[in-house]
Amino acid sequence: MLIDAIIEPFQLTFMMRALVVCVLIGVMCPFLGAHVINREMGFMGDALAHSVLPGMVGATILGFSPLLGAIPTGIVVALTIGYIVKKSNVSNDTSIGIMFTALFAFGLVLLSLHGDEEIHVEDILLGQITTISNTDVLVTVFLALVTFAIMVLLHKQLVFVGFDYEGAVVAGLPASRIDYLLLALLSIVIVVSLQIVGIILVVGMLITPAAAASLIAKRFSSAIVLGIVFGVASGVVGLYMSYYFNVPSGPAIALTSTAIFTLSFLNRLRTT
Amino acid sequence: MPSTCPCLNEGCNCCIQVFNACIEFENQLALDSVSFAVPPGVLTGVVGPNGAGKSILFNALVGLQPLAHGKILINGCPPKNSKTKISYIPQKERVNWRFPLSVRDVVSLGTAASTSLLANIRITSRDNDLIEESLRKVDMWHKKDHLVSTLSGGQRQRTFIARALTQNADILILDEAFSGVDISSQEGMLQILRGLRDEGKTILVATHDLNTLAAKFDYVLCINRHICAYGKPELVFTKDVLIELYGSHSEMFTTHQIGQHTHVD
Structure with missing residues (x-):
């Protein structure tokens, strides 16, 4: 009985595709998220998610998958925002806020001008697992592998730059390029996550499992591993909830990760 | 190589040398027009009030x-070419203590610039x-195994000094290393240095x-937007120098303006 309930959703091919993407973003979001929460870049993550809207709409209008449009847009936007934040005199929050609202607004205008029945705002904002194609899955697998490899190989360098930027520069690390690389990887992970969780809720996947893990794990490396466990759990449990309660996957996953965070928080209160 | 360092002889490649440096x-x-040289193997204190330009220097x-x-010139080369030979230990406000790193994690960062990327996944016994x-x-x-963020000021500084050692740096530059460090720990740090x-x-x-500190260095460089004095502590700390250092520098140095460098080209 239980086995049947576990297996049943994934006899549908679109659910199988969603599961693969879910597990991958469950790994990648908290991996990047561990850096994001320690560098206080949550708002940047939210901004990147919103800023790829023009790319997604543009790609759909031209007949491509929204994912394929969002990836290059995401990388360009991430590097541009990163550059402006580094160089401008206004505060980080302000420059990020101005940039992302402008791009999101541009995306919405494109969407309303086009007025195509094929593009649903809710799908883009909340994620829509039924539209994930085989190509999307392959692209996601490839990008997740590349991102994972870079995050592991450059782990020490990324930590050094985030922890002590000036010390890292003096030690001879290309700190500025490492920062931009992190932004580019962040935008890639956010963009592939949009398929499942949508623009509005992607931050829930990016920071909530990582934050829950940081309440329990003492060390940075163990917080990353535990965050990945929480991320995959949130994704898979959320997907089941989405299937059995007939709710969108994004909110189901975000609520699951919030529940995990709440338990971690209560555990922390109990032990301190 | 000249026999008496510190010197401002460009042929000497064994020193930190600063020639007429103006920084805006x-x-x-x-x-304003700062010139000095530091020979190798010397412990130098850079002393001056807040806002004197120590961090900028x-x-x-x-x-x-x-x-x-x-x-x-650092060892005869511009600073940008001398990286990896220098380890910089910033003021504690410049470090992101949010990262939950252990003492060991921080010290292992010293190898980040020199080892291959694959070394991130396998820690060699040499590194250990x-x-x-x-x-x-x-x-x-x-x-x-303690988290650096939970350590005292002196213990944090010692952790960063250990990071400089794993980096195998010849030159250690510590900004406000003793602030927030109690007197007994200051003595311990001086011993280590x-x-x-x-x-x-x-x-x-x-x-x-x-x-408490200035007299304990080999050399003391007194700066207050220019060099007030430089040399062995017992020779440097005269009444005039102290007034110049800690007198009201905003009034004393109204001539320190952009475009009014007093340097001689």
Whole structure:
């Protein structure tokens, strides 16, 4: 009985595709998220998610998958925002806020001008697992592998730059390029996550499992591993909830990760 | 090589040399025509009040801050080419303590610039030996698994000194290393720094604390937007120098303006 309930959703091919993407973003979001929460870049993550809207709409209008449009847009936007934040005199929050609202607004205008029945705002904002194609899955697998490899190989360098930027520069690390690389990887992970969780809720996947893990794990490396466990759990449990309660996957996953965070928080209160 | 360092002889490649350096910061002349040289294997204190330009000078020495005028040579090369030979230990406010890193994690960062990327996934026994040796030298081996964010000011500084040792840096530059460190720990840190100096490391420490510390360095560089005095502590600390250092510098140095450099080309 239980086995049947576990297996049943994934006899549908679109659910199988969603599961693969879910597990991958469950790994990648908290991996990047561990850096994001320690560098206080949550708002940047939210901004990147919103800023790829023009790319997604543009790609759909031209007949491509929204994912394929969002990836290059995401990388360009991430590097541009990163550059402006580094160089401008206004505060980080302000420059990020101005940039992302402008791009999101541009995306919405494109969407309303086009007025195509094929593009649903809710799908883009909340994620829509039924539209994930085989190509999307392959692209996601490839990008997740590349991102994972870079995050592991450059782990020490990324930590050094985030922890002590000036010390890292003096030690001879290309700190500025490492920062931009992190932004580019962040935008890639956010963009592939949009398929499942949508623009509005992607931050829930990016920071909530990582934050829950940081309440329990003492060390940075163990917080990353535990965050990945929480991320995959949130994704898979959320997907089941989405299937059995007939709710969108994004909110189901975000609520699951919030529940995990709440338990971690209560555990922390109990032990301190 | 000249026989008496410190010198401002360009042929000498064994020193930190600063020639007529002027540094502008936020449209103010922060340092005016600064010239000095530091020989290797010496522990130098850089003393001056807050806002005197100590941090800006250090940033220029490590290549983080461009000069408006003048030149800096580290071992005969510009600062940008001397990286990996210098380890910079910033003021504690410049470090992101949010990262939950253990003492050992921080010290292992010293190898980040020199080892291959694959070394991130397998820690060699050579690295482990180096980390242990560095931590023992600063007497922090027993704290290796503690989070740096939970340590005292002195223990944090010792952890960063150990990081400089794993980086195998010849020159250590410590900005306000003694602020927030209690007096007994300051003495312990000085012992460690003296030990490293005896091994040939060149060490510069900025401090605004004149009373307890300044006399304990080999050389003292007194700056207050220009060099007030430089030399052995017993020769440097005269009444005139102290007034120049800690008198009301905003009134005394109204001539320190952009475009009014007093340097001689």
